[in-house]
Amino acid sequence: MKIHQGKFTDLSVFISQVLAAVKKISKGRITTYKFLARAVGQPKAIRAVANALGKNPYLIKIPCHRVVRSDGRVGGYCLGANKKICLLKKEGIKIEAGGRIKNFKKVIYKF
DNA sequence: CTATTGACGACAT
DNA sequence: CATGTCGCCAATA
16 A cells, blocks of 8 residues: 655555654664554554564665664664664664663653 | 464563 | 563555
């Protein structure tokens, strides 16, 4: 289903909304799939949000590496979890050896 | 139309 | 703390 809306032409409304939200996350901040789902008005469409990011066609424009799990782990990434961790570290996010985000609650971006 | 698929989450064990 | 189960939902086959 393709709909012309906003800047993300050629994408479903759902995905457009998700990407638009992710785009707003500032450097050094992170958010969760859960918050994103809530941000687009569908608190339960968490997995769908994750899938949407996986299809992110604007990897350069959309910082989808700033979206993590709500349990404190980084979650997945189209280029590999390792890559995601590297990117986050470069932005100042501390990640423990076990893959857990340090000060998770403090760095989280709430909508 | 139905079935399957995940970058997930909450809860039980 | 580590696993497993079940629920969720858009997209896709």
